[in-house]
Amino acid sequence: MRLPVLDGSTLMNENYAQPDLPAGVEADVVRGCYKFASYLGNVDEGQRPVLHKSVTLLGSGAILTEVIKAAQMLAAQGVNVDVYSVTSWSELARDGRDSLRRQLAGDASAPMPFIEQQLQASSGTIIAATDYVCAVPESVRAFLPADRRYVTLGTDGFGRSDTRAALRGYFGVDAASIVRAASEGHSAVVG
Secondary structure, eight states: OOOOOOOSOOOOOOOOOOOOOOTTOHHHHTTTTEEEEEEOOOTTOOOOOOSOOOOEEEEGGGGGHHHHHHHHHHHHHOOOEEEEEOOOHHHHHHHHHHHHHHHHHHHHTOOOOHHHHTTTTOOEEEEEEOSOOOOOHHTGGGGSOTTTTTEEEESSOOOSSSSSHHHHHHHHHHHHHHHHHHHHHSSSSSO
């Protein structure tokens, strides 16, 4: 029996419902990221209001589900959240380096890096959460919109064994940790 060849793919052994792909983002998927959804802040009864009201969350792989949960939690606290699914950190970094190379060579037609284009319509601190080490999302830092704070959450560390939920909490890539990162990213967040 011949097994399929997977070029550059990562296989996971976790069962979870893959979120539906929004209409019209197919080309963005191939380029490295797409806007998954926006969550409008709506303060639930009993919650204290948030003073800074927007954040941008980037998630990849299985951690995208944690990012979506965090976005819903933040929206319940009154924060507007834009969620982007990162399909390839390496493609985004490669595109950014190519754009920079062309700019440095004096190419006036060099495009803005794709990730910067994608995030232009978003606002607030940008938080990237992944089950890779932090160096992976750090590879795009130079290509983000200027004057935006960037926080990376990843699974840096040495061999641990536990449940997925416990490991995500330990490494700080679960929904609660992403919400805390957003709160610290907004020094005036109350709640």
